[in-house]
Amino acid sequence: MPGANEAGPGGLASVLRDKGALTSAWMPAYRAVPRDAFVPDRLWPGTAGGNRQGEVIDRNTDPARWWERVYSDVPLTTQWDDGAHPGTDKGRSPTSSNSMPKMVFSMLDALGVERGHRVLEVGTGTGWNAALLAYRLGPENVVTVEVDPAVAEEARRRLAAAGLNPLTVVGDGAQGCPDGAPYDRVIATCGISTVPYAWVEQAAEGAVIVAPWGPPYGGQAVARLRVGEDGVAMGPFVMSSAFMRLRDQRDTFPPTDAFPGVANRPSPASRRTTALSPDDMGDWHHMFTLGVQVPDLFCRVERCEKGAYRLWLLDTGRTSWARADYVPARTEFEVAEYGPRRLWSEAEAVMSWWREKGEPRFERYGLTVTPRGQHVWLDSPDNPVPVRVP
Numbered sequence: 079m080p081g082a083n084e085a086g087p088g089g090l091a092s093v094l095r096d097k098g099a100l101t102s103a104w105m106p107a108y109r110a111v112p113r114d115a116f117v118p119d120r121l122w123p124g125t126a127g128g129n130r131q132g133e134v135i136d137r138n139t140d141p142a143r144w145w146e147r148v149y150s151d152v153p154l155t156t157q158w159d160d161g162a163h164p165g166t167d168k169g170r171s172p173t174s175s176n177s178m179p180k181m182v183f184s185m186l187d188a189l190g191v192e193r194g195h196r197v198l199e200v201g202t203g204t205g206w207n208a209a210l211l212a213y214r215l216g217p218e219n220v221v222t223v224e225v226d227p228a229v230a231e232e233a234r235r236r237l238a239a240a241g242l243n244p245l246t247v248v249g250d251g252a253q254g255c256p257d258g259a260p261y262d263r264v265i266a267t268c269g270i271s272t273v274p275y276a277w278v279e280q281a282a283e284g285a286v287i288v289a290p291w292g293p294p295y296g297g298q299a300v301a302r303l304r305v306g307e308d309g310v311a312m313g314p315f316v317m318s319s320a321f322m323r324l325r326d327q328r329d330t331f332p333p334t335d336a337f338p339g340v341a342n343r344p345s346p347a348s349r350r351t352t353a354l355s356p357d358d359m360g361d362w363h364h365m366f367t368l369g370v371q372v373p374d375l376f377c378r379v380e381r382c383e384k385g386a387y388r389l390w391l392l393d394t395g396r397t398s399w400a401r402a403d404y405v406p407a408r409t410e411f412e413v414a415e416y417g418p419r420r421l422w423s424e425a426e427a428v429m430s431w432w433r434e435k436g437e438p439r440f441e442r443y444g445l446t447v448t449p450r451g452q453h454v455w456l457d458s459p460d461n462p463v464p465v466r467v468p
């Protein structure tokens with residue numbers, strides 16, 4: 079057992095309390111449901127703010143480091159490439175994890191559960207979040223859905239070993255789980271770009287939906303929606319996030335070379351300079367804004383020498399592209415644009431809008447979901463953020 083000052087449940091609890099994530103209401107569940115009981119022997123810990131994965135740590139060969147990472151405030155990747163990439167090296171994409179504890183408890187806090195509430199969780203993963211909910215509300219009040227049968231089976235085993243057996247369903251969480259409805263709370267622990275309307279339909283009037291939402295371009299934040307009697311769910315974004323996507327809402331962007339004109343020499347693109355620094359485009363809140371306003375946009379970065387890089391903007395319809403070359407200490411940047419749309423000009427227009435509005439962060443945005451669609455708003459639901467329809 080680790081000593082008082084070493085990594086362990088107590089140390090992580092203080093970290094989470096200091097960050098304002100772990101409240102006294104969730105403390106008994108945190109104590110009763112130890113994270114280590116839900117983490118497999120082999121994990122890849124988050125680094126650099128949690129967005130990248132470090133090298134594998136195996137409990138059997140390095141138990142001290144395994145324990146130290148489990149009781150650190152980092153996400154732990156537990157599966158790559160939907161299980162198609164076994165072994166110890168990293169695969170292409172992380173596809174299942176035990177989430178960052180700060181996010182787990184901040185989202186549980188935002189969920190605002192009360193005794194007797196029925197909860198639907200989408201994205202069982204390791205089962206830790208489901209276990210925390212089951213401890214607090216009773217396993218009979220928790221339904222958790224996982225798309226990956228092997229991941230769900232492992233979670234079921236760990237939940238049973240902890241004496242907690244919420245209904246663990248293998249299926250597409252975008253469909254919810256009608257058998258357990260109506261739910262007082264719905265929580266997604268995978269990211270979405272569209273709120274599946276099934277979640278609203280299966281929610282009781284007044285229910286709360288907490289889900290990480292973000293456009294394909296980038297930027298993601300947790301939406302906290304309240305379901306009204308009219309079948310409309312509405313509410314603010316409450317914190318930034320970086321969750322892996324719901325399987326069916328993953329983005330698969332075409333390669334840059336598949337775009338017309340990219341490979342042609344000499345380049346047919348029109349050229350100019352811009353005062354909009356590609357560096358300013360990387361702010362997470364601005365990325366969110368650009369992605370909301372230009373929903374068919376995605377980007378790629380090509381690193382060059384000495385801190386220089388090329389930022390590509392491309393449309394998912396494969397018609398147009400723009401690239402801007404960032405060079406440190408410059409105030410003017412070379413831009414090339416090609417296709418029927420001028421994507422850098424669209425990005426400049428969105429940046430001007432964002433600056434005029436005072437560079438809003440997530441907290442000023444909100445989301446409304448109706449049976450007909452969804453839209454993001456700024457400051458108030460009657461102030462929709464403009465969407466540039468191509």
Ligand SMILES: C[S@@+](CC[C@H](N)C(=O)[O-])C[C@H]1O[C@@H](n2cnc3c(N)ncnc32)[C@H](O)[C@@H]1O
Binds near residue numbers: 174208
């Ligand atoms: C970040 S992990 C969830 C962490 C988990 N709540 C925990 O406590 O360990 C995201 C999970 O969502 C699952 N997932 C992705 N798409 C899904 C879908 N359509 N329906 C249900 N689960 C899905 C992934 O397989 C993955 O296990």
